[in-house]
Amino acid sequence: MNLFDTVQEMGHEQVLFCHGKDPDIKAIIAIHDTSLGPAMGATRMLPYLNEEAALKDALRLSRGMTYKAACANIPVGGGKAVIIADPAHKTEDLFRAYGRFVDRLQGRFITGQDVNLTPENVRTISKETNYVVGVEEKSGGPAPITAQGVFLGIKAAVKFRLQSESLEGLKVAVQGLGNVGRNVCQLLHENGAELFVTDISQEKAEEVKRTFGATVVAPDEIYSLDVDIFSPCALGGILNSQTLHSMKAAIIAGAANNQLAQEEIHSQMLVEKGILYSPDYVINAGGLINVYNEMIGYNEEKAFKQLHNIYDTLLEIFARAKQQEISTNEAAKQLAEERIMNARKIKNKEMIVSC
Numbered sequence: 001m002n003l004f005d006t007v008q009e010m011g012h013e014q015v016l017f018c019h020g021k022d023p024d025i026k027a028i029i030a031i032h033d034t035s036l037g038p039a040m041g042a043t044r045m046l047p048y049l050n051e052e053a054a055l056k057d058a059l060r061l062s063r064g065m066t067y068k069a070a071c072a073n074i075p076v077g078g079g080k081a082v083i084i085a086d087p088a089h090k091t092e093d094l095f096r097a098y099g100r101f102v103d104r105l106q107g108r109f110i111t112g113q114d115v116n117l118t119p120e121n122v123r124t125i126s127k128e129t130n131y132v133v134g135v136e137e138k139s140g141g142p143a144p145i146t147a148q149g150v151f152l153g154i155k156a157a158v159k160f161r162l163q164s165e166s167l168e169g170l171k172v173a174v175q176g177l178g179n180v181g182r183n184v185c186q187l188l189h190e191n192g193a194e195l196f197v198t199d200i201s202q203e204k205a206e207e208v209k210r211t212f213g214a215t216v217v218a219p220d221e222i223y224s225l226d227v228d229i230f231s232p233c234a235l236g237g238i239l240n241s242q243t244l245h246s247m248k249a250a251i252i253a254g255a256a257n258n259q260l261a262q263e264e265i266h267s268q269m270l271v272e273k274g275i276l277y278s279p280d281y282v283i284n285a286g287g288l289i290n291v292y293n294e295m296i297g298y299n300e301e302k303a304f305k306q307l308h309n310i311y312d313t314l315l316e317i318f319a320r321a322k323q324q325e326i327s328t329n330e331a332a333k334q335l336a337e338e339r340i341m342n343a344r345k346i347k348n349k350e351m352i353v354s355c
């Protein structure tokens with residue numbers, strides 16, 4: 001990877017390589033854009049195959065956070081951090097060293113819990129910096145609100161693609177029954193949908209089968225089911241040439257980040273197959289809305305009002321994509337970039353006035 005070319009192409013403001021000897025720490029903090037406000041992005045910990053894979057993850061996820069905040073109309077920018085390590089080797093020293101790196105950014109980057117971090121780990125990071133959210137879980141953690149946002153996104157897609165206000169009798173395949181996926185199943189079940197589910201944990205799948213009458217399928221069978229909606233709530237990269245080839249669903253709407261394996265190729269493939277795709281960073285903004293509201297003083301009414309924007313924003317994106325004959329992914333990007341450009345123009349005007 002040609003580092004500066006990539007960073008320039010993706011529009012990042014700053015990428016920090018954090019290294020320490022004692023304790024041994026390797027982390028990357030990617031700040032994509034702060035036009036709308038400080039960069040918010042949770043921290044994940046993974047034993048990446050190589051450093052390039054870690055960097056790619058941080059760059060792509062941080063850009064996703066910028067677009068996520070812009071589409072959700074939240075006045076923050078996008079960032080993301082990855083700690084390159086095996087989660088089996090967590091230590092207090094490691095998280096405190098990481099916290100000091102975050103603190104040195106003096107609020108340009110605000111972080112919290114993502115893949116393989118626990119609320120306890122985030123609490124340890126917060127011993128070194130105040131620029132952490134979700135420590136107290138004042139609002140009950142982000143997953144329930146993320147699931148509600150996904151549910152609203154599914155309803156918007158059903159309205160646009162199937163011209164229906166109801167989910168009654170629709171078949172939905174849910175991949176991943178973790179914190180978000182299980183809540184999505186509950187909301188779908190309560191609204192009359194028929195569930196087909198999978199998880200690598202047999203225990204989770206059996207529990208959802210018992211509780212919501214779902215049909216359990218093997219992990220590699222979930223993509224090709226004859227269903228109306230596919231809701232990916234587990235991993236990224238699941239929309240690829242192989243899975244899309246056999247996909248029969250009319251709608252894809254789920255919580256997972258970075259669903260498209262290769263953005264341009266696979267968003268185009270979705271258009272060609274006539275599948276309506278709800279861009280991941282639009283439909284899964286509930287978690288960000290939640291932590292943002294925690295940061296400014298949690299107000300449930302306000303948070304839910306912002307959450308409901310997901311429904312209207314998706315309808316706007318679908319209509320824009322149809323009108324311009326572009327992918328929904330491209331339409332979402334356009335919307336986000338317009339909002340960021342407007343914010344920059346206002347900032348520039350304010351600077352001229354105050355000069």
Ligand SMILES: NC(=O)c1ccc[n+]([C@@H]2O[C@H](COP(=O)([O-])OP(=O)(O)OC[C@H]3O[C@@H](n4cnc5c(N)ncnc54)[C@H](O)[C@@H]3O)[C@@H](O)[C@H]2O)c1
Pocket residue numbers: 142143144146175176177178179180181198199200201204219233234235236255256257284285286287288
């Ligand atoms: N938690 C949030 O608020 C939030 C917000 C935005 C986006 N997301 C994204 O949504 C997704 C789910 O988040 P979560 O908090 O529910 O995570 P989680 O870890 O609680 O759940 C993920 C589930 O997926 C299952 N899984 C993993 N690999 C699988 C596979 N190959 N096939 C089937 N199931 C598999 C796991 O066993 C687990 O049950 C993630 O991609 C996350 O980045 C979550």
Ligand SMILES: N[C@@H](Cc1c[nH]c2ccccc12)C(=O)O
Pocket residue numbers: 040041042068110111112113114133134142257284285287288291
């Ligand atoms: N990880 C969530 C949002 C989130 C949860 N906790 C956070 C802390 C800081 C910033 C963002 C978050 C997402 O991908 O949308």
